[in-house]
Amino acid sequence: MSAVSSAEGTARAVLSARVPGSKSLTNRALLLAAAAVGTSRIRRPLVSEDTLAFRDALNVLGVPVESGPSDAYWEVTGAGGGPVVSGARLWCADAGTAARFLPPFAATGKGVFDFDASGQLRARPQLPLFEALSGIGADIASAPGGTLPARIRADGLDGGEIAVDSSMSSQYLSGLLMAAPLTRDGLLLRTARPVSRPYVDMTVALMRRFGARVTEGGDGSFAVAPGGYTATDIDIEPDASTASYVLAAAAVTGRTVRVPVLGAGSLQGDVRFVEVLERAGARVRLDRDAVEVTGTGRLRGGFAVDMGDLSDTFMTFAAIAPLADAPVTISGIGHARVKESDRIGAVAANLRAMGVEVAEGEDWITVHPGRPRAARIACHRDHRIAMAFSVLGLAVPGTVTLDDPRCVAKTFPGFHAELRRLFPQHELPYGIRDMTKEHR
Known part of the structure; x- marks a missing residue:
């Protein structure tokens, strides 16, 4: 596109900005690839403190994440389910996505998983997520008020029907949605007008790209069928x-x-x-x-x-x-x-x-x-x-x-x-x- 005339000079030159990849897309793609069967390539991932904390946590959970030259891509080899290891200690650093997406993923596995984070993230609320997970059979012990640190004694999740309060963060709903295909019976999630709804739409779109079956109801519900995910390559915007x-x-x-x-x-x-x-x-x-x-x-x-x-x-x-x-x-x-x-x-x-x-x-x-x-x-x-x-x-x-x-x-x-x-x-x-x- 040419937006400059010679008379206008450089004052009207078009400046092309170098904006790094989306954190929201990178960490969602990491989790879905970790849960999928096979190897997924995530091209142009964001390389930052939050995404590196998420990637490191997946490695601790037994999911290999390999970097391509100059981090041009990351390759994630999933085992087609929850964590590969039977227990781990996970550090979420300052990453809210790690604190909200990884506990549901861990709950679909087996073993004892301990979550902790920086003081800043410890102060952020987690209770609606933990309550929802407890409602479908997860055994969770957390700090007073439902914050980190927390321990999950996991034995898989049957699934069923739950309500989740997403009035403070849409990440609670996104974390539960992404874990839903890994439950034994699937999941019906009900929520009333979640904040930041576009992030939920992003989650559902990516889940479908990785092969999940998600149906949205007119009453704000989401029905997710069991069956897991299939490895998929993805470009990060x-x-x-x-x-x-x-x-x-x-x-x-x-x-x-x-x-x-x-x-x-x-x-x-x-x-x-x-x-x-x-x-x-x-x-x-x-x-x-x-x-x-x-x-x-x-x-x-x-x-x-x-x-x-x-x-x-x-x-x-x-x-x-x-x-x-x-x-x-x-x-x-x-x-x-x-x-x-x-x-x-x-x-x-x-x-x-x-x-x-x-x-x-x-x-x-x-x-x-x-x-x-x-x-x-x-x-x-x-x-x-x-x-x-x-x-x-x-x-x-x-x-x-x-x-x-x-x-x-x-x-x-x-x-x-x-x-x-x-x-x-x-x-x-x-x-x-x-x-x-x-x-x-």
């Missing part, structure tokens, strides 16, 4: 949540940024983040095999948007919202308070530290127009807070400082270097110039 940062940066800087491969046919609901940017005045082009955003020199506000289905990107928009010409309210995001951090509270506090007027409620935040000033950003070890405020830093005079710039390694180890490559003419947050060398 760029991460749509991660793409939100470079696309928002285009809107902030007036440049044009294109993310190849991530297009209209994506399995990831967060590709719809560009609709929010378009509503705020950016020009958006969503093709079959790419997405492109062009900043127009101003951001529009004066509207409310429900980002409940796009909650991993609400911080991206909230961080740049002070640059809009009227207040913006983002709602439907209450479950974001129990992620890596209280994300609503963290965004509000950091914006206030930058001199921006903010109001917040249990599941909403309103950001008023302002002139953000340079400040030290409290990342709370949350990669999405660090990346979102890095984008705002492109438009703030002076240097915005991140107190934990390295936390981006959870999903995008090369983030700072990529931001620097795309926008070398802009002042970047903290000392990102110093970190660029680490990720070359």
Whole structure:
């Protein structure tokens, strides 16, 4: 696509962003390949702290995961069921997907499986998942309140019918769904309006690709037949949540940024983040095999948007919202308070530290127009807070400082270097110039 005339010069050059693979797709594909009969090749996987923790856990469970040259692909040799080993100690690190997807998988095996994680992940809720697993015969002992650490004494799962509370996280439902074909009798899962529904749709689509039989009922139920999975090769798309940062940066800087491969046919609901940017005045082009955003020199506000289905990107928009010409309210995001951090509270506090007027409620935040000033950003070890405020830093005079710039390694180890490559003419947050060398 040519979007540049000679008169416009390089100011309108299309910047092609290098966005790594989707964490959500990578870890789901890892689990399904581990449960399948045969060897699956996962091409262009995300290589980050979360996916490496997941891969390492599968190795501990007796499922070999081999890396191709430069991690261009991972090959997973599944045994056609649950864990190969009869018991293991598993470290989930900071990976919520590991903590929610691996316990149901372990429960379909035999033996004693101990799960633990970082202090940050220990604080995140697990009770709805553990209660649902107990309802179909799993023997689980956990820390008070249903958090990690936890022990599962596994003897396979018969299956049956259960209800799962997915109001805090769709990962509970996804974890149970992916384990369902490994039960003896299959599983009927009932849930009422899960948050982040696009992630559940992603799970079901991938399960079907690996050969599972899943039927969705009009009442919000999912019927999954027994029978396991078949090995399948899969290409991992760029991460749509991660793409939100470079696309928002285009809107902030007036440049044009294109993310190849991530297009209209994506399995990831967060590709719809560009609709929010378009509503705020950016020009958006969503093709079959790419997405492109062009900043127009101003951001529009004066509207409310429900980002409940796009909650991993609400911080991206909230961080740049002070640059809009009227207040913006983002709602439907209450479950974001129990992620890596209280994300609503963290965004509000950091914006206030930058001199921006903010109001917040249990599941909403309103950001008023302002002139953000340079400040030290409290990342709370949350990669999405660090990346979102890095984008705002492109438009703030002076240097915005991140107190934990390295936390981006959870999903995008090369983030700072990529931001620097795309926008070398802009002042970047903290000392990102110093970190660029680490990720070359």
